[in-house]
Amino acid sequence: xxxxTGGDIYFGLAESHLIQHLAREIREFRRQYPDxxxxxxxxxxxxxxxxxxxxxxxxxxxxxxPNAAKYEALAFPxxxxxxxxxxxxxxxxxxxxxxxxDLIGLPLFCSEQSWENDLPAWCGDxxxxxxxxxxxxxxxxxSMFAKEGLGYLxxxxxxxxxxxxxxxxxxxxxxxxETKLYLIWKKYxxxxxxxxxxxxxxxxxxx
Numbered sequence: 607x608x609x610x611t612g613g614d615i616y617f618g619l620a621e622s623h624l625i626q627h628l629a630r631e632i633r634e635f636r637r638q639y640p641d642x643x644x645x646x647x648x649x650x651x652x653x654x655x656x657x658x659x660x661x662x663x664x665x666x667x668x669x670x671x672p673n674a675a676k677y678e679a680l681a682f683p684x685x686x687x688x689x690x691x692x693x694x695x696x697x698x699x700x701x702x703x704x705x706x707x708d709l710i711g712l713p714l715f716c717s718e719q720s721w722e723n724d725l726p727a728w729c730g731d732x733x734x735x736x737x738x739x740x741x742x743x744x745x746x747x748x749s750m751f752a753k754e755g756l757g758y759l760x761x762x763x764x765x766x767x768x769x770x771x772x773x774x775x776x777x778x779x780x781x782x783x784e785t786k787l788y789l790i791w792k793k794y795x796x797x798x799x800x801x802x803x804x805x806x807x808x809x810x811x812x813x
Contacts, residue, residue: 612641613800616662618654619646620669621745623764624682624787628667631811635804642800650719650743658792664801668788669762670723677790680812686762688724688783691745692752694775703780706732713739713757715748720760728783749774 619625636642647657654666658677669686672679690704698708706729716725718741726733742748745761752759753773759766762785768776789808791797797805 610639610799610803612639612643613798614643614645615798615801615804616645616664617647618657618663618666619648620650620654620667620787621648621765622667622669622686622762622787624684624686625667627682627684627812628789631804631808635807639800639803648744650717652719653743655790658790664791664795664797665805666790668790669785670719670788671786672788672790676793678793678795680789680808682787682789683812685784685786687778688728688760688785689763689776689778691749691759691761691766691768691774691776692757693755694773696775698758698777699775701777704777705780706730706736709758710735711737713737714760715740715742715751715757716760717741717743717745724783724785725760728779728781 632644647654651668651670654663654668657663658666690698692698698704701708710732714736716738721738721741725736729736739757740748740751745759745765748759748761749766751757763776763778766774766776768774791805
């Protein structure tokens, strides 16, 4: 075990700026294990857990609470904050935050996973008054439609470029809506030596 210098680790990742925490840990881990090779695929919960269940991944990162009967989990040290991305010229850009009443009647873009799991708890009974114009697995694609004025994208903060030159703005939802990010792995998973060491490192750092 002491002569290990690397190996392969396979990840399936949700879309979140909090992935920077994982990237930072991989960077530091490579200093100790220079022959580490990591493989990244992206997708929503359904996509990455399917690959995890088939043994194609060592770890998955989910933007929702995992099934505790099937997976072990480690929460990331921060949370994602929800908001609305839309054209900078829209009258809503004058508001500092967006309420559910602001969304009524708007053509909305969102991932199906979040439309079914995250938004109903925030919207309550008014969820039935909201209209899903289109669903996107990748927020970047949704932002291109929002930029053309086709709708308004519900997504996490920091995923989309909303700088002054982008033509887009981000406004957080009010009341605040947050989503936790989790690193998960199968219960009773037998890891490769390098994957086991990486998990121990994350367990020490993410507490």
